[in-house]
Amino acid sequence: DINEDEFKAILKAAEDWPRADTLADFSYGTAGFRMRADLLDYVVFTVGLVASLRSRKCAGNAIGVMITASHNPAEDNGVKIVDPMGEMLMSDWEPYAKFMANARTPEQLRNCFMHIINTAQVHDHNARKVIFARDTRPSGARLVRALKAALEATNTEYVDYGILTTPQLHYLVKATNTVKMDKPYGEVSEEGYYKKLSKAFSEAINHATRPPSTPVTVDCANGVGAPKMKKLIEHLPEGALDIQIVNDRIESPEDLNNHCGADFVKTSQRVPQSFTGKAFDRWCSLDGDADRIIYYFVEEGKVFRLLDGDRIATLAAAFIGELVRKAGLDEVITIAIVQTAYANGASTKYVEQNLKLKVEFTNTGVKHLHHVAAMKDIGVYFEANGHGTVLFSERAVKAMRKHQPQSTAQMEALETLRALTDLINQTVGDALSDFLLVETILAHKEWTVKEWLATYTDLPNKLAKCLVTDRSAYTSVPGTAEQRLATPARVQPKIDEIVSKYRDGRCFVRASGTEDAVRVYGEAAEVYDTEDLVAKVCDFIGSYGGKSP
Numbered sequence: 001d002i003n004e005d006e007f008k009a010i011l012k013a014a015e016d017w018p019r020a021d022t023l024a025d026f027s028y029g030t031a032g033f034r035m036r037a038d039l040l041d042y043v044v045f046t047v048g049l050v051a052s053l054r055s056r057k058c059a060g061n062a063i064g065v066m067i068t069a070s071h072n073p074a075e076d077n078g079v080k081i082v083d084p085m086g087e088m089l090m091s092d093w094e095p096y097a098k099f100m101a102n103a104r105t106p107e108q109l110r111n112c113f114m115h116i117i118n119t120a121q122v123h124d125h126n127a128r129k130v131i132f133a134r135d136t137r138p139s140g141a142r143l144v145r146a147l148k149a150a151l152e153a154t155n156t157e158y159v160d161y162g163i164l165t166t167p168q169l170h171y172l173v174k175a176t177n178t179v180k181m182d183k184p185y186g187e188v189s190e191e192g193y194y195k196k197l198s199k200a201f202s203e204a205i206n207h208a209t210r211p212p213s214t215p216v217t218v219d220c221a222n223g224v225g226a227p228k229m230k231k232l233i234e235h236l237p238e239g240a241l242d243i244q245i246v247n248d249r250i251e252s253p254e255d256l257n258n259h260c261g262a263d264f265v266k267t268s269q270r271v272p273q274s275f276t277g278k279a280f281d282r283w284c285s286l287d288g289d290a291d292r293i294i295y296y297f298v299e300e301g302k303v304f305r306l307l308d309g310d311r312i313a314t315l316a317a318a319f320i321g322e323l324v325r326k327a328g329l330d331e332v333i334t335i336a337i338v339q340t341a342y343a344n345g346a347s348t349k350y351v352e353q354n355l356k357l358k359v360e361f362t363n364t365g366v367k368h369l370h371h372v373a374a375m376k377d378i379g380v381y382f383e384a385n386g387h388g389t390v391l392f393s394e395r396a397v398k399a400m401r402k403h404q405p406q407s408t409a410q411m412e413a414l415e416t417l418r419a420l421t422d423l424i425n426q427t428v429g430d431a432l433s434d435f436l437l438v439e440t441i442l443a444h445k446e447w448t449v450k451e452w453l454a455t456y457t458d459l460p461n462k463l464a465k466c467l468v469t470d471r472s473a474y475t476s477v478p479g480t481a482e483q484r485l486a487t488p489a490r491v492q493p494k495i496d497e498i499v500s501k502y503r504d505g506r507c508f509v510r511a512s513g514t515e516d517a518v519r520v521y522g523e524a525a526e527v528y529d530t531e532d533l534v535a536k537v538c539d540f541i542g543s544y545g546g547k548s549p
């Protein structure tokens with residue numbers, strides 16, 4: 001039952017963080033709650049309450065709360081909950097978070113609190129701990145106060161890690177909860193994160209003929225990735241990589257993700273502000289909370305070439321596959337790739353036909369991909385937008401540990417593989433870790449961006465955004481990886497009709513879970529067909545004057 005003293009304290013604290021007066025309900029979307037920062041105070045307060053209950057449910061293990069709106073514009077913010085092993089909040093609990101954020105009166109809040117305790121069978125007297133961090137958005141400081149108010153009212157022990165990247169917080173949650181285990185995930189500090197990555201990186205490039213000989217430039221989206229990448233560089237072995245940084249103006253919030261960063265480069269398919277690269281120079285962009293990374297370059301004549309999440313997935317899967325084979329483990333360990341509908345059709349074909357690996361599709365959102373990848377021996381998952389990682393199962397790690405190499409070549413492959421399990425963030429997609437992974441692979445293969453691009457040719461593609469009055473009217477048919485709309489009923493037949501007119505045409509529409517818009521993705525054999533196809537679908541949706549057809 002509810003602890004009356006605790007609940008009194010909650011109500012008292014809630015007075016300072018009133019719910020924004022919106023008619024619409026808040027929802028726990030692709031990456032938690034995300035909206036205009038001035039609407040979020042109460043939402044963050046209630047997330048504090050849910051995180052406290054979640055920790056009690058998880059036997060007092062630390063739960064993470066990250067305050068960030070990642071790729072969204074600077075005036076937005078968001079909040080999401082991280083489970084004990086560093087993974088996203090268990091999906092069964094998302095409705096609880098939604099329910100609580102939408103409680104409009106003290107009675108409703110009380111009912112929600114009681115409901116969670118009863119249905120999730122939370123032992124009210126259990127220990128509870130929450131650790132949290134935020135990105136560089138100025139609104140973060142106020143939202144942290146709302147969070148602390150909820151944690152203090154619920155007598156929850158907490159650690160405020162200040163400003164971190166999202167994946168760093170995921171790392172710290174797992175490190176905190178494994179500290180007493182046989183194999184702790186890493187030291188419980190930001191410093192520990194850099195130490196783990198740099199040690200693993202040194203080991204991973206140890207058997208490469210030479211480190212990448214050309215410099216790489218990182219666009220940090222004017223966000224938290226900038227100071228954190230600089231700290232990472234301080235920890236890397238001397239001379240290992242020549243890294244230049246651009247777009248690191250975190251002191252001017254309006255510059256965050258503005259004409260720079262992974263989302264801008266991927267969606268507009270052009271170079272970011274401050275780009276000074278010459279032909280074939282290697283560049284990459286992080287997003288606003290440094291969980292996504294994409295690479296790109298320009299060819300002579302300024303032709304823009306993108307090496308997105310699909311490219312990182314195929315690069316990583318091919319490399320890890322080779323190592324598994326060279327180490328003599330290919331009979332024991334299998335590799336699978338997980339993608340979303342946004343994956344370029346050419347990448348899927350390449351994985352199936354050239355790499356001979358199995359591809360599975362899930363809905364958008366790393367939480368969905370992660371879940372499927374975690375069931376494989378080695379699961380490589382990346383969204384085309386550059387958000388992803390590689391998961392090594394306990395089974396695969398054991399096989400690598402036990403395997404006795406039969407030759408120096410086998411031993412070297414095995415050592416590199418083992419280093420990758422530490423280099424790659426096992427909790428969530430992590431731009432800093434993925435950056436070191438890509439650099440490691442390019443070093444081993446002695447590849448420039450040119451060879452990397454040559455592996456396959458992308459189908460021309462376009463991603464557009466349409467503003468509609470009610471994006472919740474757009475729902476997908478379950479089991480189609482969001483490639484078909486169930487509602488509004490008239491839209492899917494029309495899309496099918498339009499798509500049928502283009503060679504290799506593919507197009508789908510889905511409601512964004514992070515922005516107030518629907519996304520339209522299209523592919524076709526020719527660039528002008530792709531443009532035309534997406535424009536026609538957008539026109540159809542827009543022809544209702546922003547109203548849902």
Ligand code: G16
Binds near residue numbers: 072365387512
């Ligand atoms: C978040 C999610 C990603 C997702 C992206 C766009 O990214 O973590 O998995 O691909 O939003 O989602 P949607 O199309 O539903 O708006 P981030 O980097 O903003 O946290």
